[in-house]
Amino acid sequence: MSAAAPPLGAAQARPLDTLVAFTRRNAWSIGLIAVLVGLLLFTKALQPRYGPITLQGLATSVQPLLLAAVAQAIVVISGGIDLSIGSMMALTSVVSASLMAKQSEEVGVAVVLGVLLLGIALGAVNGAVVVITRVPDIVVTLAMSFVWAGSALLVRSAPGGGAASWLKSLVVGPLANEWIPKAAVVALVVVFVVWIPLSRSRLGLSIYSIGSDRLAAFRSGVSVGPTRFAAYVMTGLFSALAGLSLTATTGIGSPVPGPYTLFSVAAVVLGGVSLAGGRGGVFGPIVAVVVLQLIQTDLTFLRVDSNLALVAQGAILIAVVMVGSLITMRRSRG
């Protein structure tokens, strides 16, 4: 198409081309949004009373999982996987709840910052062990998930503690308009404040490149070890954010890890991130989390037996990923 254009000027493509290229590149996310909109309409049809309040409730309840999915997405894009996200969330959650219990709001700020540093440290340990020992990441993070879960129980053997009220107020209610849940806005702002600069930086490019083709990345001058380490550190940071989100949404800290690790893997896959690494972003997994949650809600509304609902969720996950892959495969062939 642009073959006739003078080569030096070919860099400026026409706006329509840019739009087409954007659509093609983000086909998966756009498809997911369509699924999400469909699901929202379906939910509204099932339950006519579904409105702003329930939407706010939805946003609050998905926030921890949403941040966990972002944490998983980063490490999966780098070609790794982290099975300790749920445990890191539990540990950061109990630490924050224990330290904030019956303390002033100002102490709460210090605790939040401290817990974020803790998350970075946990991620750094994961990353260092993976890079230095060369033990496969799936083994290392599975083992570390026991370590972090045990540590969480050492901090607090039963659910308890508290959260600063400013922190709790961040995740409930609307913002400006009753249709805009505050929890969603806060999560998105936090994610994109970290993600957008990261993905544009050389580190972000390096994370994609080692996930895509480690040898080619090495030959392109990327330091593979430090980049993998950095990806685990970012995952630790987002796991800590997810842990803080747990504390904020529940008001306490629970030492028992929830089902977040495997749900985050499911969300990442549904969100169009290749488990082989190198492809996808954090936006897809975020939408995927909401889709997964809505499916669950709808199955409840439909009064499907909760055990059967789990079976259905698994089947739906496979079906959606399969159909999505088929569509993208067709597209790339044609």
Add this chain to the structure above:
Amino acid sequence: MTVAATDLLLEATGVAKTYGAVVALRSASLAVRPGEVHALMGANGAGKSTLVKILTGAVRPDAGTITVHGRPLVASSPAAARRGGIVSVYQEPALIPDLDIRSNLRLTATPIEPFRNWLDQLGVADLDLSALARRLPLATLRVVDLARALAIEPDVLMLDEMTAALPANLTERVLEVIGRQRGGERCVVFISHRMIEIGAVCDRATVLREGATVGVVDVTPGSENRIVELMLGQIAEDIPDAVEQASTHVTTADVVPRLSARSLGSGAKLDDVSFDLRPGEVLGVVALEGQGQDELFDILAGMSRPTGGSVTVDGSPVAFRHPADAIRAGVVYVAADRAEALLMQRSVRENIALPLVARLRRWGPINLGEERRIVDGAIQTLQIDTRAKGEVRRLSGGNQQKVTIARWVAGGVRTMICFDPTRGIDIGTKRQIYALLRDLAAAGAAILLYTSELKEVQLVCDRAIVIFGGKVVRELSRAEADEPALLRAAYNLRSDSELPEVAVAEIVAQADGTPVEAIESPDPAPPERPAAAASISNPPDEPE
């Protein structure tokens, strides 16, 4: 070669590397002057790849020193080598498949305008920078890789088998650009198995054999023999005769063809390809990059289904739905990409036995004694160097390719289709493969051979078909199929018309012993070449 150390741009002395029991390099040295295009040559497993990996920081040497501009180079990684002034273009493109070209450039901090300039000169001006690397054809990726390396303006540019996967028209552009690097302040280390290219662009050649530097030769007309002698030691004379004798085979037209294609089509790429492959003949397939040959071979090997036309094997129509169908029908496939065919982490024996096991025994335990007997026979036939037989990935490229052929030879070959089987392997091994193909044909096998090296056609094939734009445009007998004729046909030109790229003719003339200077003589500048590209002898200036 009595050059003072300070005159040298790159100097490596006494470089050694051992992998376990295998000595990859004993004592290699390399001295390159500024403004020189220097060939690094060596047969299979001579240690070339290891030396390149050491110079570019991918592997650490056990011993030896490397200096650039007289300063010791600490190349602990490709990034460090790059800072030291050495940039390499590898055999496999080093572009990240899931990033677009622009991001790939950003990753290596490559300035975009010089990159575009080099791309223009290399003849790929219409590249979309926002295209994902994995969507681009291999040949384009290699040129992009080269342009990226040129744009960084390294002191030492290492090109490892740069032209191996390129079609003739791109090869010629690449050689032109490399040739223009001569006489500047930087240097190029050029690795190629194609003697013509060495003659066309290189000033001197360093020859490695068995892990040591055995000689440095000034490249002049006639120095090819000297280089080959150095590379091969004493075997040089034996093999060519075998090839020459074998290729006098004559086939008769009234036999039932082993494999025939009628009006084969596949999407937009393959339009109308028909041919008959008879027992006892080697049929060459010649085409520029992307003329439908990939699709043709995929169909014949059972990897994809045609959208039109038919295939017959031994007179009965077939529709392969799976490579296993093709193998059952006696049509076996040898790929250019060894990684496509081999289980890289398994042993030589298992790799050779894999297609065979299915024939020996369908169920139950495998008869290992029988397997070993057949496999050993195949290893012997192909003279595979089995020092590193435990894992195929540790063999040299040429030996890996022999294994891909051996797995079929072991079970007896009826019809073999080979897609560029000699890509990127050394002359000694190539000759062995030529001789083997002729032997197989003499024993009654039918062989279809696509090759990107036009010279092979007259060496190995009984006749050749030329594909252009998805159609067979010409059929040539062995006698007609010399390089100029094949090139003309590949460009779909009538045999009496002028070639579009004059330099191709120059390169071909080179092979006939014309002086090296011919390539540097002022360019006649054919009309379709951009005027800017014809006069650039320095790296491009910053734009505007």
